Amino acid sequence: MNEQLLFNLVDLAGTFAFAISGATAARRCNLDLFGILAIAFITACGGGIARDLCIGAIPPAGLSDWRYLFTAIVAALLTIVAYPWVERLTYPVRLFDAMGLGLFAVYGAHKALLFGHNAEVAILLGMITAVGGGMARDVLLARVSIVLQKEIYALAAFAGAALAVIGEYYRWPAVWATWLPILFCFGLRFLSLHYHWNLPRFGRKQES
Amino acid sequence: MNEQLLFNLVDLAGTFAFAISGATAARRCNLDLFGILAIAFITACGGGIARDLCIGAIPPAGLSDWRYLFTAIVAALLTIVAYPWVERLTYPVRLFDAMGLGLFAVYGAHKALLFGHNAEVAILLGMITAVGGGMARDVLLARVSIVLQKEIYALAAFAGAALAVIGEYYRWPAVWATWLPILFCFGLRFLSLHYHWNLPRFGRKQES
Amino acid sequence: MNEQLLFNLVDLAGTFAFAISGATAARRCNLDLFGILAIAFITACGGGIARDLCIGAIPPAGLSDWRYLFTAIVAALLTIVAYPWVERLTYPVRLFDAMGLGLFAVYGAHKALLFGHNAEVAILLGMITAVGGGMARDVLLARVSIVLQKEIYALAAFAGAALAVIGEYYRWPAVWATWLPILFCFGLRFLSLHYHWNLPRFGRKQES
Numbered sequence: 001m002n003e004q005l006l007f008n009l010v011d012l013a014g015t016f017a018f019a020i021s022g023a024t025a026a027r028r029c030n031l032d033l034f035g036i037l038a039i040a041f042i043t044a045c046g047g048g049i050a051r052d053l054c055i056g057a058i059p060p061a062g063l064s065d066w067r068y069l070f071t072a073i074v075a076a077l078l079t080i081v082a083y084p085w086v087e088r089l090t091y092p093v094r095l096f097d098a099m100g101l102g103l104f105a106v107y108g109a110h111k112a113l114l115f116g117h118n119a120e121v122a123i124l125l126g127m128i129t130a131v132g133g134g135m136a137r138d139v140l141l142a143r144v145s146i147v148l149q150k151e152i153y154a155l156a157a158f159a160g161a162a163l164a165v166i167g168e169y170y171r172w173p174a175v176w177a178t179w180l181p182i183l184f185c186f187g188l189r190f191l192s193l194h195y196h197w198n199l200p201r202f203g204r205k206q207e208s
Numbered sequence: 209m210n211e212q213l214l215f216n217l218v219d220l221a222g223t224f225a226f227a228i229s230g231a232t233a234a235r236r237c238n239l240d241l242f243g244i245l246a247i248a249f250i251t252a253c254g255g256g257i258a259r260d261l262c263i264g265a266i267p268p269a270g271l272s273d274w275r276y277l278f279t280a281i282v283a284a285l286l287t288i289v290a291y292p293w294v295e296r297l298t299y300p301v302r303l304f305d306a307m308g309l310g311l312f313a314v315y316g317a318h319k320a321l322l323f324g325h326n327a328e329v330a331i332l333l334g335m336i337t338a339v340g341g342g343m344a345r346d347v348l349l350a351r352v353s354i355v356l357q358k359e360i361y362a363l364a365a366f367a368g369a370a371l372a373v374i375g376e377y378y379r380w381p382a383v384w385a386t387w388l389p390i391l392f393c394f395g396l397r398f399l400s401l402h403y404h405w406n407l408p409r410f411g412r413k414q415e416s
Numbered sequence: 417m418n419e420q421l422l423f424n425l426v427d428l429a430g431t432f433a434f435a436i437s438g439a440t441a442a443r444r445c446n447l448d449l450f451g452i453l454a455i456a457f458i459t460a461c462g463g464g465i466a467r468d469l470c471i472g473a474i475p476p477a478g479l480s481d482w483r484y485l486f487t488a489i490v491a492a493l494l495t496i497v498a499y500p501w502v503e504r505l506t507y508p509v510r511l512f513d514a515m516g517l518g519l520f521a522v523y524g525a526h527k528a529l530l531f532g533h534n535a536e537v538a539i540l541l542g543m544i545t546a547v548g549g550g551m552a553r554d555v556l557l558a559r560v561s562i563v564l565q566k567e568i569y570a571l572a573a574f575a576g577a578a579l580a581v582i583g584e585y586y587r588w589p590a591v592w593a594t595w596l597p598i599l600f601c602f603g604l605r606f607l608s609l610h611y612h613w614n615l616p617r618f619g620r621k622q623e624s
Contacts, residue, residue, distance in 0.1 A: 026356070031409070032406060033407040033408050033409075034355075034407055035355075038362070039356065053262070054465075054469070054479060059329045063333065064325065117480065120480060120482050121480045125479065139556065140347065140353065140356065141352055142352045144447070148447045150448055201449075237560060240565055240566055241616050241617075242564065266471065266472035267528075271537045272536060348564065350560045
């Protein structure tokens with residue numbers, strides 16, 4: 001029970017951090033009140049909604065569970081009324097974001113397996129749960145997503161989802177199967193931020 | 209029966225107005241014949257298709273009911289062959305668009321309830337039915353949607369969908385539960401256009 | 417049996433060509449390793465995934481069949497390590513792309529009919545199977561898709577899908593019903609490339 005509570009807390013903390021990142025980006029693009037709320041919600045819940053559509057979990061939890069909508073709205077309003085304060089929160093928000101990344105990836109993979117799908121579906125949809133919202137945010141803001149351009153973000157989500165599927169196949173104890181992949185993804189993301197790791201690029205510079 | 213006929217007429221008039229707005233935008237971006245047809249259809253039917261995917265109404269009505277495709281194609285061809293005439297039609301098109309907004313929001317919310325989903329799903333998907341097509345149009349035209357930036361558009365759809373759900377819960381008579389929310393959304397949208405109402409923004413200007 | 421093998425070969429060759437076009441575009445936009453892999457996969461499988469969501473084929477084959485993911489990754493890695501070579505392959509890649517266009521359109525239409533949907537759904541989703549991935553690629557790269565702007569691409573897919581539905585309705589022998597529409601779409605696309613055919617535009621130039 002305590003474990004479930006912790007899981008729920010991390011889930012909502014991740015939702016909150018994702019929504020903050022959406023609301024901040026929307027505010028910078030000078031969107032109006034509705035735009036900020038919408039982008040915050042889509043950043044937080046878009047990945048999970050895409051996952052639920054692909055595994056046949058109708059209606060998507062992001063639309064039917066009021067806690068996600070509520071958390072996203074609170075995060076968006078906070079970004080509006082206390083922007084300078086939110087800007088100074090960069091560090092904890094990044095921490096929550098990295099925790100959310102891990103939890104979303106692992107939860108997404110578990111849910112896909114629970115619905116009877118194979119390992120490939122689980123890993124891909126775990127990753128989409130974690131990074132899909134951020135990509136939808138950038139598509140709506142008409143820009144190429146940073147997820148596709150630099151840092152170790154989707155790769156950390158992939159690693160978390162893959163580890164979750166491995167843990168499920170080898171029947172690790174539930175606590176391990178849940179928290180080890182989350183911590184691994186979190187750690188990888190955190191280290192990559194700290195040491196400014198990037199994946200290689202192969203674009204124009206190499207050719208010139 | 210008369211009421212059903214009126215409903216269908218407003219539905220197709222809204223589809224027509226949405227398709228006109230899509231075709232006009234596509235033509236301005238210098239898309240080719242297919243591009244104009246595709247954007248007109250997506251603007252008119254994209255929101256309903258997203259709703260149907262989320263509530264499990266397979267196949268989406270926008271894809272299976274020829275009347276929507278036909279209406280969108282007629283609107284697109286009209287925009288092509290009689291562009292100066294369509295441009296002079298701005299006022300009636302805006303009127304139809306506002307009617308379509310109300311009807312789509314209310315019909316989307318009703319359909320979600322009919323499929324057994326809760327109030328939150330119904331309100332969110334009613335709003336998405338009404339504004340999703342316009343947002344898809346802007347995503348495909350690689351620009352930030354005006355829906356997210358100014359005017360009272362999504363908020364009017366939200367109000368219509370919410371009122372429809374309230375009417376359903378308190379078992380208003382069918383005519384009231386259908387037309388009152390539509391008229392409310394229409395009125396709100398119409399007044400906001402007339403008086404140039406906007407939602408607040410909190411972007412760069414405030415900080416400088 | 418031989419026919420099935422040929423079908424699978426063309427299917428994977430088309431997937432490969434679509435993935436090459438995605439990876440090339442991603443590399444030109446200076447995306448990182450993950451970005452190139454993701455865009456290659458989405459270009460190759462995005463259309464089929466959209467189709468499967470719309471017809472209720474859960475999970476989408478693009479997510480559950482490892483051969484598509486594998487083919488897309490091989491194509492992306494090849495684009496990375498042997499870019500000058502891939503650039504010189506323009507002609508065969510265009511050939512494969514045109515073959516893939518035809519096969520995806522026809523296979524998409526067939527699958528929609530197989531799931532019990534009507535002719536309109538089959539034709540629209542056949543076309544979406546063929547062009548949806550390319551449009552998703554351009555949305556993620558924040559640009560207006562070339563599919564909407566010039567050349568005969570979606571129209572060829574439409575013709576292939578429509579012919580496949582006609583063949584099904586008139587109960588043509590299976591080999592004809594499969595390969596004639598594919599060849600027709602391929603031929604139309606190929607001729608349009610060779611003779612630089614475009615659909616008409618009606619944009620700014622006409623007005624000035």
